[in-house]
């Protein structure tokens with residue numbers, strides 16, 4: 649039995665598990681079903697790659713649990729189509745970035761740790777994923793390519809960085825129909841080291857935002873500065 653086939657079967661079982669746990673967006677499930685997660689973990693951990701758990705990736709960081717990746721992606725992408733401009737903070741292993749690329753978004757991703765940034769940039773490139781990556785402090789966002797339709801933060805924040813709110817797309821009225829396009833959405837886990845509450849914040853105007861609080865998670869910390 650070839651390894652590819654073995655991994656394909658495990659991946660489809662993972663997709664079914666995510667479905668059972670409540671992930672409903674078929675686009676997200678299909679994307680998880682295509683990304684070879686075993687290539688994003690250390691070789692010693694390959695046997696665990698398709699279990700629904702976070703795993704160490706070195707430098708005290710982790711590859712997020714598949715459920716968490718699917719959950720954040722689903723909430724960021726609701727109402728968005730292919731070609732939407734998305735910013736990820738915390739590239740880490742690159743797994744979340746690969747899932748977003750599979751959804752056909754125009755992706756930008758920032759990682760603070762230089763060695764991780766380099767390794768992951770090369771891995772994503774070798775797998776054929778096209779996105780822009782940068783090494784820097786993601787709490788500042790990535791102003792050069794703003795505004796974004798969605799921003800996903802994959803590390804736990806003590807508070808919501810204002811730069812990220814400012815880089816969300818503001819809603820705009822369509823001159824022909826008068827209907828307004830939706831504002832950008834920020835999906836960010838907020839809280840201390842004991843755990844964080846996932847928040848979904850939608851920009852409703854130049855200076856107005858609507859916040860929805862969702863489930864509890866536990867992420868590695870979002871560390872401001874470099």
Ligand code: SAH
Pocket residue numbers: 709710711712737738739740741742743744745758759760761764784785786787802803868869870871872873
């Ligand atoms: N999305 C990743 C999750 C990695 S864990 C994945 O799918 O594997 C979170 C990552 O956020 C870590 O790599 C950590 O170094 C990074 N990080 C923490 N603070 C950051 C900051 N201020 N700017 C950018 N990245 C940051």
